Amino acid sequence: MAQRLLHQYEVSPFAAKVRRALRYKGLDFEVRNYRVVDAGKIRKTISPTGKTPVLEADDGLVVDSTAILRHLEERFPTPPILPADPALRAQAHVIEDWADESLFFYDLAMRGWPNNIDWLKRDVLSHDSGFMRWLLYRLLDGFVRKTGQAQGIGRKTPDTVCREVAAHFDAIVALLGDREWLVGDHLTVADIAVASMCTVIERAEEAAALMRERPALLAWRERVDAATFAPGTPAAARATT
Numbered sequence: 129m130a131q132r133l134l135h136q137y138e139v140s141p142f143a144a145k146v147r148r149a150l151r152y153k154g155l156d157f158e159v160r161n162y163r164v165v166d167a168g169k170i171r172k173t174i175s176p177t178g179k180t181p182v183l184e185a186d187d188g189l190v191v192d193s194t195a196i197l198r199h200l201e202e203r204f205p206t207p208p209i210l211p212a213d214p215a216l217r218a219q220a221h222v223i224e225d226w227a228d229e230s231l232f233f234y235d236l237a238m239r240g241w242p243n244n245i246d247w248l249k250r251d252v253l254s255h256d257s258g259f260m261r262w263l264l265y266r267l268l269d270g271f272v273r274k275t276g277q278a279q280g281i282g283r284k285t286p287d288t289v290c291r292e293v294a295a296h297f298d299a300i301v302a303l304l305g306d307r308e309w310l311v312g313d314h315l316t317v318a319d320i321a322v323a324s325m326c327t328v329i330e331r332a333e334e335a336a337a338l339m340r341e342r343p344a345l346l347a348w349r350e351r352v353d354a355a356t357f358a359p360g361t362p363a364a365a366r367a368t369t
């Protein structure tokens with residue numbers, strides 16, 4: 129029995145961040161997958177915000193992927209996922225937050241487009257079944273649209289969103305330059321967070337095309353994947369493994 133249990137929505141890129149960090153640090157863990165219909169139960173039992181991932185370990189529950197990564201780093205500092213140098217550490221923190229709080233909403237906007245939304249709905253509802261799955265499948269379009277509208281990126285035209293995502297991918301490539309990792313000389317939370325977001329946004333065909341045009345981005349993503357997945361994990365399984 130593993131000492132750590134990760135409560136998660138399986139396809140969440142935030143859960144992916146935590147799984148990648150746990151594997152990189154060589155820590156064993158088990159997962160408990162939740163259905164969308166479990167949202168109320170999650171809020172009442174493990175997460176005051178109602179959000180997952182939540183890591184349960186012998187020292188309690190930690191909510192939020194960023195908090196979980198800091199918690200892991202404190203208890204299991206080797207190998208490090210934060211630079212020792214304070215300025216580099218701050219850079220890694222800011223890039224992680226950008227991936228979580230900005231790139232995620234580009235993912236949601238693009239994957240909410242008519243040509244992509246079926247895959248998003250199948251992902252989100254992969255553990256729901258029966259009548260509730262049938263119902264949620266029909267309600268999810270509206271929910272994704274409303275979230276995008278409220279956050280703001282969902283109000284932009286597809287052309288604008290594609291242009292901005294292209295600029296974001298270019299920024300990642302420029303940040304890398306000829307280095308292996310986004311910050312400093314080893315893999316950090318910045319690589320983990322951005323790669324986790326790339327793995328889901330790639331499920332929008334427009335984002336996949338933009339990524340294919342940037343070999344340096346793909347090469348870096350392969351490097352991060354090699355460090356944070358078990359050898360032989362198929363590319364198609366990386367959003368949920």
Ligand SMILES: N[C@@H](CCC(=O)N[C@@H](CS)C(=O)NCC(=O)O)C(=O)O
Nearest residue numbers: 137140142178179180181192193194
């Ligand atoms: N800042 C949080 C974001 C987590 C998050 O947004 N999780 C989504 C799944 S992708 C969630 O739990 N949504 C349920 C809800 O909003 O009620 C983190 O880094 O863990």
